[in-house]
Amino acid sequence: MCSQFVKRQLAVLAVAAAGLSPALSQAQSVLIWSTQASPAKEQQAVRDDVLKGAPGAVEFLSNQEGPFLTRLNAEIQAGKGSIGIVGALHGQLTSNAGDYVDIGKAAGDSKLSPAFMKLGKLGTAEQKYLPWMQATYIMAANKKALAYLPAGADVNKLTYDQLVAWAKNMAEKTGGPKFGFPAGPKGLKHRFFQGYLYPSYADSSVTEFRSAGAVKGWEMMKELWKYTNPASTNYNFMQEPLLAEQVWVAFDHTARLADAFNGKPNDFVAFPAPAGPTGRGFMPVLAGLAIPKTAPDRAAAEKVVAHLLKPEVQLAMLKATNFFPTAEVAIPGDFPPAVGISAAAVKAQAGSADANPGMLPAGLGNLGGKFNQVYVDAFERIVLAGQPIKPVLDEQAAALRAIMVEANAPCWEPDKISAGACPVK
Amino acid sequence: MSTQLISVDVAQRRLRRLLLVGAVIATIWVVLPIYFLVVNAWSSQDAVNAFPKAFVPEMNHESLSFLLGFDGVLSSLVNSLIVAAITMIFSIGLGAPAGYALARYEFRGKGTFRLLILLTRAFPLPLLALPLTVLYIRLGVDDTLVGLALVHTMLALPFAVLITFSLFSGVPTELEEAAWVFGCTKVQAFRRVVLPIALPGLAASAIFAFVISWNEVFASSVLMIQNRTLTAFLLQNLDVSPMHMKFAGGALLVLPAATFMFLIRKHLFAMWGISNR
Amino acid sequence: MTNKSLPYWLIAPAALFTVALFLYPLSLVTLEAFTAKSGGYSLENFQTMVGHWKFGTALKNTLLLTALVVPLQMVVALSLAQLLTRVKSGRDTLLYVWTIPLGISDLAAGIIWLGIFEQTGFLNSALIGLGVVDAPVSILGFNDTFATLVAIVLAEIWRSTAIVLVILVSGIGLIPKEYAEAAEVFGAGAWAKFTKVTLPLLRPSLQTALILRSILALEVFAVVAALSGTKFPVLMGETYNWQFALQDGPVAAAFALVILALSVGVTLVYLRWLRVPRGAGL
Numbered sequence: 007m008c009s010q011f012v013k014r015q016l017a018v019l020a021v022a023a024a025g026l027s028p029a030l031s032q033a034q035s036v037l038i039w040s041t042q043a044s045p046a047k048e049q050q051a052v053r054d055d056v057l058k059g060a061p062g063a064v065e066f067l068s069n070q071e072g073p074f075l076t077r078l079n080a081e082i083q084a085g086k087g088s089i090g091i092v093g094a095l096h097g098q099l100t101s102n103a104g105d106y107v108d109i110g111k112a113a114g115d116s117k118l119s120p121a122f123m124k125l126g127k128l129g130t131a132e133q134k135y136l137p138w139m140q141a142t143y144i145m146a147a148n149k150k151a152l153a154y155l156p157a158g159a160d161v162n163k164l165t166y167d168q169l170v171a172w173a174k175n176m177a178e179k180t181g182g183p184k185f186g187f188p189a190g191p192k193g194l195k196h197r198f199f200q201g202y203l204y205p206s207y208a209d210s211s212v213t214e215f216r217s218a219g220a221v222k223g224w225e226m227m228k229e230l231w232k233y234t235n236p237a238s239t240n241y242n243f244m245q246e247p248l249l250a251e252q253v254w255v256a257f258d259h260t261a262r263l264a265d266a267f268n269g270k271p272n273d274f275v276a277f278p279a280p281a282g283p284t285g286r287g288f289m290p291v292l293a294g295l296a297i298p299k300t301a302p303d304r305a306a307a308e309k310v311v312a313h314l315l316k317p318e319v320q321l322a323m324l325k326a327t328n329f330f331p332t333a334e335v336a337i338p339g340d341f342p343p344a345v346g347i348s349a350a351a352v353k354a355q356a357g358s359a360d361a362n363p364g365m366l367p368a369g370l371g372n373l374g375g376k377f378n379q380v381y382v383d384a385f386e387r388i389v390l391a392g393q394p395i396k397p398v399l400d401e402q403a404a405a406l407r408a409i410m411v412e413a414n415a416p417c418w419e420p421d422k423i424s425a426g427a428c429p430v431k
Numbered sequence: 432m433s434t435q436l437i438s439v440d441v442a443q444r445r446l447r448r449l450l451l452v453g454a455v456i457a458t459i460w461v462v463l464p465i466y467f468l469v470v471n472a473w474s475s476q477d478a479v480n481a482f483p484k485a486f487v488p489e490m491n492h493e494s495l496s497f498l499l500g501f502d503g504v505l506s507s508l509v510n511s512l513i514v515a516a517i518t519m520i521f522s523i524g525l526g527a528p529a530g531y532a533l534a535r536y537e538f539r540g541k542g543t544f545r546l547l548i549l550l551t552r553a554f555p556l557p558l559l560a561l562p563l564t565v566l567y568i569r570l571g572v573d574d575t576l577v578g579l580a581l582v583h584t585m586l587a588l589p590f591a592v593l594i595t596f597s598l599f600s601g602v603p604t605e606l607e608e609a610a611w612v613f614g615c616t617k618v619q620a621f622r623r624v625v626l627p628i629a630l631p632g633l634a635a636s637a638i639f640a641f642v643i644s645w646n647e648v649f650a651s652s653v654l655m656i657q658n659r660t661l662t663a664f665l666l667q668n669l670d671v672s673p674m675h676m677k678f679a680g681g682a683l684l685v686l687p688a689a690t691f692m693f694l695i696r697k698h699l700f701a702m703w704g705i706s707n708r
Numbered sequence: 709m710t711n712k713s714l715p716y717w718l719i720a721p722a723a724l725f726t727v728a729l730f731l732y733p734l735s736l737v738t739l740e741a742f743t744a745k746s747g748g749y750s751l752e753n754f755q756t757m758v759g760h761w762k763f764g765t766a767l768k769n770t771l772l773l774t775a776l777v778v779p780l781q782m783v784v785a786l787s788l789a790q791l792l793t794r795v796k797s798g799r800d801t802l803l804y805v806w807t808i809p810l811g812i813s814d815l816a817a818g819i820i821w822l823g824i825f826e827q828t829g830f831l832n833s834a835l836i837g838l839g840v841v842d843a844p845v846s847i848l849g850f851n852d853t854f855a856t857l858v859a860i861v862l863a864e865i866w867r868s869t870a871i872v873l874v875i876l877v878s879g880i881g882l883i884p885k886e887y888a889e890a891a892e893v894f895g896a897g898a899w900a901k902f903t904k905v906t907l908p909l910l911r912p913s914l915q916t917a918l919i920l921r922s923i924l925a926l927e928v929f930a931v932v933a934a935l936s937g938t939k940f941p942v943l944m945g946e947t948y949n950w951q952f953a954l955q956d957g958p959v960a961a962a963f964a965l966v967i968l969a970l971s972v973g974v975t976l977v978y979l980r981w982l983r984v985p986r987g988a989g990l
């Protein structure tokens with residue numbers, strides 16, 4: 007009896023001891039800690055294709071935002087850690103600008119877009135992150151929807167008013183609203199408002215936040231929402247509602263439409279976002295690579311970063327995640343259909359005569375989240391909760407002003423450069 | 432009783448029929464959604480996005496075999512099992528004595544202690560995770576199975592303490608005292624008299640500890656790098672995966688937990704044989 | 709080890725464990741909640757929290773869900789537990805089936821019920837297949853507040869009643885048959901037996917189940933997020949939003965402290981209402 011008990015206790019202790027010793031390989035591989043390429047298939051593709059041929063052992067772990075931020079901040083606070091490279095969206099990198107090392111040398115000879123390199127400085131003098139991959143919002147439509155376009159509308163040169171008429175047509179003639187918008191909690195809707203709605207209606211993202219043009223823009227959104235599938239507040243990615251034909255026309259960014267284009271390439275078309283009175287606004291979604299100061303092996307991490315920025319590796323990333331390269335590289339013809347379909351729309355959008363691009367917010371530090379929330383709250387209050395436009399915009403403008411002053415961030419495109427904090431009229 | 436208009440026999444039959452109907456409805460209510468989960472997990476991507484949905488699975492293994500073939504699934508499965516087992520041992524080891532003390536003794540600080548134990552469940556773990564992770568990294572125990580099990584034990588402890596408390600409360604002190612009269616020491620009396628009666632409580636605590644540890648995602652994602660558990664490794668990204676992957680992942684997650692509960696189910700009834708003589 | 713110090717020895721391991729792993733990080737986070745941006749102590753984080761336009765709604769929704777779900781599932785669980793005592797054979801299989809939802813995480817439960825209630829989900833497929841409706845019914849749509857609430861309540865009851873059931877079943881076995889038989893001899897019907905014999909003897913388990921379930925219900929999040937997206941704010945969701953999206957730890961801590969305070973309040977009420985006398989039971 008007694009010996010059995012002792013044996014059992016020893017067995018437990020042995021397991022516990024094994025559980026206490028960290029894996030031996032930890033010190034030798036570079037850990038990429040990312041929020042991108044989250045879905046299982048994409049993670050697998052990154053491990054198999056993108057990291058093949060990387061210098062040394064590389065681990066790729068993708069997480070939801072919560073665990074991502076918690077681990078990163080914990081390592082920084084503790085002063086040591088396992089993360090070698092951080093790979094995340096621009097908005098997720100701004101808060102820790104002070105915790106990243108200057109990564110400029112790691113770019114190697116990859117020619118990266120100058121505008122993105124500037125963003126990667128995060129308002130400092132050093133290169134805090136290198137632009138890794140990009141996407142942008144475009145529109146997608148089921149070919150069935152094209153029959154309901156208003157007269158005289160060219161799907162590649164739509165205006166927002168034509169879009170509303172189109173949505174109304176579909177809602178009335180097909181028994182239900184067929185326009186979809188990613189208004190769910192994980193949708194990137196704040197980028198839509200900052201980079202698409204505002205530049206198209208107010209010719210500004212920040213300064214003219216509550217101008218007459220902005221009011222017009224919100225009125226259009228309210229009208230559009232009447233003909234939007236009400237399940238949109240659940241939608242985070244539009245590819246599935248499109249495939250399930252819950253919606254026929256949708257906004258979303260290229261990586262979140264890819265499944266629809268790949269699954270049924272002959273059923274869908276992609277086209278540029280519409281234009282408003284002050285132009286055709288659009289904005290990139292940008293992911294970057296940074297190296298935290300607590301990285302265990304900086305030199306090895308830099309080598310891996312250089313590998314990831316090589317043109318052929320960026321193409322592999324495109325195949326895996328449907329995010330486009332940030333370097334100049336020609337895309338071969340044998341890629342999955344989604345790439346070709348999206349690329350054509352992206353090109354048309356960027357090259358349109360009335361293009362009015364917005365840039366990602368810069369210099370906001372850890373106020374980036376609150377900045378985005380100003381726009382999301384405006385949407386939720388005006389469009390979802392039906393509150394009157396002018397008072398809401400006034401209140402939100404006050405909040406925006408406070409944020410800009412606290413961050414002391416100068417304006418960015420399409421707003422005119424300012425000396426000091428970007429003003430909010 | 433003698434003025435009943437229906438015979439006892441008929442009343443009993445009616446009652447039994449009512450019970451049967453009740454049991455059937457309850458079973459369908461529980462099983463149907465799980466059946467839908469299985470249907471979607473075993474179907475192709477097209478079927479999952481189709482409408483109207485088929486009510487019979489296509490028997491398409493695409494999504495499931497992809498997940499099962501994912502690099503490192505087996506080792507993360509083993510990690511999850513080890514962490515869950517350690518959590519069970521720790522939570523019962525810490526919880527059962529505390530439950531016994533709460534049931535049997537009055538002492539200063541009893542109320543505070545009871546409240547404190549409960550509160551570990553009332554505060555969101557993701558907020559506690561940051562200082563905990565800093566502590567773990569400084570001590571060098573991050574990325575260890577025992578380290579994670581300790582966090583899971585914290586989540587499971589209130590269950591272990593309270594359930595054993597409620598079980599021990601139901602065991603009359605007279606039983607133990609009788610055992611002392613007959614010459615058993617306190618420990619023997621506990622082992623021979625109280626423990627068997629409290630076994631359902633221990634089984635229930637074990638179930639909760641296993642399930643809580645198994646399904647925990649946040650701390651597993653933050654604390655573990657090389658030794659990821661199944662939830663952290665594969666399934667924390669369920670939310671952003673395509674529909675068919677969501678269902679396949681969900682189905683895979685349920686299986687081990689369901690298996691464990693199957694093995695333990697008899698012990699929840701251990702005392703029915705004796706109490707309901 | 710005297711008799712007086714024995715209880716302290718028994719609770720010592722659990723107490724020390726809780727202090728190290730819970731009180732320590734909790735104190736740090738609580739401190740954060742009371743720290744102003746400019747250093748020094750103030751209530752400004754709480755003021756920000758209360759002044760935010762979603763706070764009232766989130767508080768109301770959380771309390772509403774708790775008030776709806778917990779009593780309903782107590783009734784359901786008690787009925788199921790009673791049912792089990794009457795069943796002669798296959799009892800453990802039945803219990804096993806009824807407790808399978810216990811092994812399903814709230815994330816997976818949200819996915820399952822989304823698959824049932826969404827526009828192209830199983831419910832609509834059934835309704836169309838049976839010819840009850842011509843077009844899919846919108847249940848989780850933005851305007852269907854009541855329908856969404858019902859969907860959330862159903863999903864939550866389905867997911868979490870097993871917790872209550874397991875606790876009650878583990879306690880119900882202690883009630884000897886003799887008591888019920890004695891009650892019958894004295895002329896008690898089924899209902900009287902239930903209320904005068906079973907319920908009082910189940911009191912410790914009832915208290916445990918109510919406390920644990922209520923604490924967990926105040927933290928409801930995953931199912932609500934899955935079924936209602938951004939439409940139905942709850943306290944836990946707002947906590948996560950402030951912590952991760954808005955990167956404002958102090959205000960997130962304030963939200964978490966509100967959840968904690970509610971849990972404490974609810975627990976104290978139950979502890980008083982369902983007091984378990986010492987050496988209770990028989």
